[in-house]
Amino acid sequence: MRVLVTGATGTVGRHVVDGLLRSGASVRALTRSPETAGLPGEVDVVRGDLTLPESVQPALADVDRLYLFPVPETAEAVMGLAAKAGVRRVVVLSSVSAEYAEGDLSGDQHRAVEAAVEASGIEWTHVRPGEFMANLLFLWAPFVKAEGVVRAPYGDAESAMVHEADIADVAVRALLEDGHAGAKYSLTGPEALTKVEQVRILGEVLGREVRFEELTREQTRELWIGQGMPPEAVDWLLTPPPKAVVGPTAEQVTGRPARTFAQWVADHRADFG
Template identity: 50%
Template sequence: MRALTRSPRTAAFPEGVRVVAGDLMQPESFGETLRGVDRMYLFPAAETAWEVVALARQAGVSRIVVLSSGAVTTGFDSDFHLPVEQAVEASGLEWTHVRPGEFAMNKLALWGPSIRAEGVVRDPNPDAAGCPVHEQDIADVAALALLEDGHCGRAYTLNDPEMLSHRRQVELIAEAVGRPIRFEVVSRDEARESYRKQGGFAAANADFLLGFEDYSGGQSDLQALQEFDPTATGSVPTAEEATRVPARTFAQWAHDHAREFLPD
């Protein structure tokens, strides 16, 4: 197994994984590292997707599994993840698209600092509901698609099996850590300012996650986002479609990461 990274000196992988330097935004930087690779798990970089896929095919890669997004399934994403899917499908190689919805890990990045420091979450949408997916479900489906037959030509959309409001998500985190967490309703502007002060993931993604901009970086249709109901057509799709075992819940995710919400 080879892991391509822009930062090989700081990368941490299990024993037996060969770490190689490269950048999807600079395809010429890793062409030779694809020699001998049979199957590829591809992180989305729309700008270079066609070139990267062409290099993979030339190197002898036979199967590509794309880390895509549930926003492709719902139609909100047409030029970020979708072009990567299209490039892979047009290659003639075997393909599978893994389309997670909201990553549950986002909650650790967004809410973790204030929970650890103050025991509070400041959010503008207490009743907004979502189905944050456990990262292990994403990994399980990706691994199956890479290693097993029977998944080619499929697009798996992954979610938590239950719709949960932001307030309920905070309650489940509080139950997992064993201490109360206060939910403070703030404006979108106040939440954005708070995330920008946090830095890192929260600052980089504040505008998108709070509905100020869409996948393209343009102004988002906030009303459409607020009115969107992923359960309108029935139960939400989960990893169970691929794994044949029940998807992990947000409550389980909160339990798995409880220590990371505790004060340093």
């Protein structure tokens, strides 16, 4: 069995590669820059770009299963190539936003990928995580490292963020095991925490003081756009969050407890300085 992992150097993709290797699968990884991928030596690293479907075609040769990173603009073309190549199973990195009402920016994009996969005739599973803990590497880590401070809006709003390794564990199970065809696995973390509580845990795990400074919506928008985030994505992220609900976690698929926020901070201690 050979599995093609797209987005193999990404936040979740690296964990998918590692999980497949631990299970003894033959792994081929698609990346735009094989020379800097930094993947394990036993991985067959090939050049390709999901935004250019023709570049993906060679990587699909002799592939039985596919882990698909979501690129809505080309998902239909990529899945057409996968079907012609004989791929029998695909697991999609989607998002819980695919469950949102039509007109939601993220939801519409992820639904488009899911629809293309479902129309391909290939057996499929959708993995739909909620908010990634890993988002904080971009939003918080530089400021914690430099100043010992987190600046963010909605300090009292709860979220049930999910560890990227839990997302990957579910994807690996769905790729390798039978019984997941047609499943739509929505995933949260195991606990609902406010940003203030997250910052407290962050400081406790790091063993130093980390302060929380509440920003207004307008201040946050200016900060994030200044960091290079697209304005439409910023506006989507700044939608006032609904009440957090701890929903299904990776444990229901993997049989192992979902990782906590404290575990995630410990895993990324070096990123916070």
